[in-house]
Amino acid sequence: MSIHFKFAEKNDLPKIVAIYNQVIKLKNVTADLTPISVSDRETWFANSSHDKYPIWIITDDDKIVGWCSFEPFYGRAAYQHTAEVSIYIDEATRGNHIGTQTIQFLATQLKQRHLQNIVAYVFKQNIPSMTLFKKQGFEQWGLLPQVAEIDGNHLDLAILGKHFD
Template identity: 80%
Template sequence: MTADLAPISVSDRKKWFDASSHEKYPIWIIADDDQVIGWCSLGAFYGRAAYQHTAEISIYIDETTRGKHVGTQTIQFLATQLKQRDLQNIVAYVFRQNTPSMTLFKKQGFEQWGLLPKVAKIDSRHLDLAILGKHFD
């Protein structure tokens, strides 16, 4: 579940994609037998120098792959990429009502660092945004 309320085109994402070509904050494709089933990325957190060792994680995986541990493998892979990018912390923004994503991150040791109640409205539903985080020392 994303916070986009209308379909997003490739051209809509070009600026984001070009910015993510930065070595510190890449985008990775998740594939299974040459079939793209998702993507993951690291992004700058908050934009101030004191936060340079913290990154925001984004993961999008096709729902048809649930139960195959793709999300777990993805987070474990990203953890191996942090040291070379001088990153020590990961922050994830997850709708608290998104039970599969909340469960995935919590199983990987992420804790809830914050909660923004009812900050989003999708299809007349008010959603809470959980801020999850993990230190990788």
């Protein structure tokens, strides 16, 4: 599998939303409980910026197999060098090390965006994501125990982070 990254365009939004909706049914990846619509994400997409906080699609042979993004962390000026990261991989291509390649790609994008830190919010019960980030050198910087409830299950939200100097 030879993957590539390119800035997402508005016509990619339906596939971005479809991939995101795949993980809702897993009940340990996102705090959304019901599928979202393309219109639900139009403002989010419009607020992304190629300069500082882009959304990328991940492609294999011109087929979208995932997406990733940087977003502002906590929105205050002192946090300007820290970004929240999101990574979502199409269920048909999970397990092919796309997540690892994505984190490695994102690390190459930090300097030009004047970013030094990446923060990821991951449910501790989401073992594949916890493993992925920890294998890439992320550490647990915080834990919010039982802050989410999905189908009667209480989930812990881990705050994972890594400094890139």
